[in-house]
Amino acid sequence: MSYLVGLLSPLASKNGWTLAEAAGDGTPDRMQRLLNRSAGDADAVRDYLFAYVAERLARDDRVVRFRTGSTTVEVAIEENTPTTRDFPSMLPMTLPFEECGGRKKVTTLSRRVDYDGATGMTLENADPFSYMPWGNLGFFYRADGLGHSDDLVRTGTTDDLHLDGQNVRIGAAG
Known part of the structure; x- marks a missing residue:
């Protein structure tokens, strides 16, 4: 979830280091391991995230x-x-x-x-x-x-x- 929060944040630059720092990690190693192990369809991830935000966060x-x-x-x-x-x-x-x-x-x-x-x-x-x-x-x-x-x-x-x-x-x- 911290990786997702970093992606959605207003950071000027979004690379492994800045996302790790925004998540409170000293290095991007943890996030890189997570990304390397995960396999998925980008469209399915987008659709899941869209549904999650729409249903649970009820944004205006x-x-x-x-x-x-x-x-x-x-x-x-x-x-x-x-x-x-x-x-x-x-x-x-x-x-x-x-x-x-x-x-x-x-x-x-x-x-x-x-x-x-x-x-x-x-x-x-x-x-x-x-x-x-x-x-x-x-x-x-x-x-x-x-x-x-x-x-x-x-x-x-x-x-x-x-x-x-x-x-x-x-x-x-x-």
């Missing part, structure tokens, strides 16, 4: 706030996908949400998010989504009868939706 950067006037809608970023890791990196931003088709509110993001491996979603009221062909961000308020779409990817979950055609400030909750 996994909650995104959409604000307009006196209205705030909080969205929990629960899944660990390239899209949900990329979307928060675009924050903060202010975007106009507009009515679309009598079922949803949408806006155009400043750039496309990473859709690598996206599998689509079953449409539910209020949950935010990104439309892969165009890179839009939106919320359904009338998803009844729509089912599953391979072109949409869920970006979070919320039980609240009050964004009505206004400029919306989107940022991390922290």
